[in-house]
Amino acid sequence: NAGVTQTPKFQVLKTGQSMTLQCAQDMNHEYMSWYRQDPGMGLRLIHYSVGAGITDQGEVPNGYNVSRSTTEDFPLRLLSAAPSQTSVYFCASSYKWGVETQYFGPGTRLLVL
């Protein structure tokens, strides 16, 4: 049982490049989400999914796309990277919404030059 895994751990991009941050969980959780963490600002919700085929926007969705074709995977796509997207990205999952414990991945550190 690996929990929530994220790849890569660290990535450097040039402005305008695209990339996909991978997130997978093996706990059969319905709910998955992506956050970004910037210095002094805590975590902010980017997108979330309540089940396969269902996604919705969080607090800061602009510049990011998501899809959820399977229960296990929830990739985050940056279509055209910008320096403002330099951040640490966390994926999380929980069995359901509400009080259920969210399990976080180890994070992906992204630097956009």
Added chain:
Amino acid sequence: AQTVTQSQPEMSVQEAETVTLSCTYDTSESDYYLFWYKQPPSRQMILVIRQEAYKQQNATENRFSVNFQKAAKSFSLKISDSQLGDAAMYFCAYRGINDMRFGAGTRLTVKP
């Protein structure tokens, strides 16, 4: 939109002493959940304690307890018998119907 405010950017406590971290939030929702997360230097987010808004009884997990004041929209975390391993960033979080908000965090230092 819901907001979460942690007014103490940094706190310090002596080992074995007690410390309280403050958190206030703003919401118009009646059904929500509140959490405290710990983030050590490893960056891993670890759930410390959680509280359902409809429950009046304050949550407790070993040395960690909360003071939940729903009317005042306050959710403070008390750490008793502080240990060196408690040193970390602590984030207060609000989970509503379709939203999850975190405070900016409080950095806790534990002095031996």
